Amino acid sequence: MNEQTQQAEQMNVLEPHEWRHKTIVAGTEWKNPVGTASGTFQLDACGDYYDVSQMGAICTKGVSPVPWEGNPGPRTAEGPSSMVNSVGLQNPGVDHYLTDELPRLKKLGAMVITNVAGHSDEDYAQVVAKLADSQADMLEINVSCPNVSHGGMSVGTDPVALSRLIKHLRALTSKPMIVKLSPNVTDIVQVAHAAVDAGADALSLINTLVGMRIGINTGKPILANRTGGVSGPAIFPIALSFVWRVRQAIPGIPIIGIGGIDSGEKALEYLYAGANAVEVGAAALVDPTAPMRVARELDDLLDSRPELAAKLAKGQTW
Numbered sequence: 416m417n418e419q420t421q422q423a424e425q426m427n428v429l430e431p432h433e434w435r436h437k438t439i440v441a442g443t444e445w446k447n448p449v450g451t452a453s454g455t456f457q458l459d460a461c462g463d464y465y466d467v468s469q470m471g472a473i474c475t476k477g478v479s480p481v482p483w484e485g486n487p488g489p490r491t492a493e494g495p496s497s498m499v500n501s502v503g504l505q506n507p508g509v510d511h512y513l514t515d516e517l518p519r520l521k522k523l524g525a526m527v528i529t530n531v532a533g534h535s536d537e538d539y540a541q542v543v544a545k546l547a548d549s550q551a552d553m554l555e556i557n558v559s560c561p562n563v564s565h566g567g568m569s570v571g572t573d574p575v576a577l578s579r580l581i582k583h584l585r586a587l588t589s590k591p592m593i594v595k596l597s598p599n600v601t602d603i604v605q606v607a608h609a610a611v612d613a614g615a616d617a618l619s620l621i622n623t624l625v626g627m628r629i630g631i632n633t634g635k636p637i638l639a640n641r642t643g644g645v646s647g648p649a650i651f652p653i654a655l656s657f658v659w660r661v662r663q664a665i666p667g668i669p670i671i672g673i674g675g676i677d678s679g680e681k682a683l684e685y686l687y688a689g690a691n692a693v694e695v696g697a698a699a700l701v702d703p704t705a706p707m708r709v710a711r712e713l714d715d716l717l718d719s720r721p722e723l724a725a726k727l728a729k730g731q732t733w
């Protein structure tokens with residue numbers, strides 16, 4: 416595709432649009448079923464590319480109780496149809512988020528999902544308590560962070576620790592709470608049940624899979640952190656099967672499908688796997704307008720699928 420065609424396509428994506436197919440996630444209405452995935456949207460970097468109020472939801476970068484510097488570089492490497500990142504949840508902290516990015520996004524009319532990060536139960540609790548009276552529409556608890564209080568294992572890989580954390584957070588907020596599951600487990604259904612039984616209003620899945628690259632001229636890992644999280648088109652069939660398995664096991668729970676989405680067709684597969692909505696991640700790092708393009712393509716595809724569209728509009732799934 417030449418540059419002009421690309422530009423023309425982008426212009427089309429940015430034209431005003433009347434959304435025809437909404438969805439409902441944990442009682443919260445989205446004007447379309449497509450959101451941005453955490454860590455791949457930042458207002459200062461992406462906000463100029465499209466009208467953020469026109470996305471189903473904007474999910475922001477994980478926020479921690481205090482600023483985190485993240486991991487040393489190199490932090491990203493390419494993989495086959497994928498990327499590997501070890502950004503390490505760098506963020507300016509919840510106080511900055513509450514006075515800067517969140518009010519700016521709300522002023523622009525965005526539906527905001529705030530992604531929450533922590534290294535201990537107390538970290539998560541501090542952030543959730545501060546967000547309880549904020550303008551955030553939904554919270555997404557990222558339980559894939561290495562958990563200091565559990566020896567560096569992520570809390571999302573241990574159903575007992577996950578249950579304790581979610582019960583604790585449930586008592587601190589009445590906001591819709593999405594728990595974002597890690598795929599790096601033997602049995603995703605077991606951790607999904609633990610989150611739902613402890614009070615999660617919805618699940619989002621998946622976060623990145625553990626991966627690495629090695630420089631063949633150095634014989635050393637490319638990432639300074641050695642391993643990182645794999646995302647992008649390569650993980651699409653894997654993530655889809657995770658969503659499908661959780662939907663089969665837990666019929667009523669709202670699910671947001673994430674992983675490798677770069678087209679309306681792929682988003683549609685997630686809806687047929689039983690998701691209520693999707694989030695677009697790494698595709699936005701290749702083309703910042705990708706989340707809006709996916710939303711527009713999906714809106715067109717749902718026109719000829721009235722049964723699925725009607726279910727989504729009522730908060731139901733396929």
Ligand SMILES: Cc1cc2nc3c(=O)[nH]c(=O)nc-3n(C[C@H](O)[C@H](O)[C@H](O)COP(=O)(O)O)c2cc1C
Binds near residue numbers: 476500595650696
């Ligand atoms: C650079 C980068 C940063 C990310 N940061 C976060 C984060 O802060 N919190 C989180 O829950 N997920 C984070 N993720 C994971 C994505 O939200 C998403 O779950 C994952 O990349 C799979 O989707 P994709 O294949 O569409 O990218 C990050 C992903 C990337 C590529």
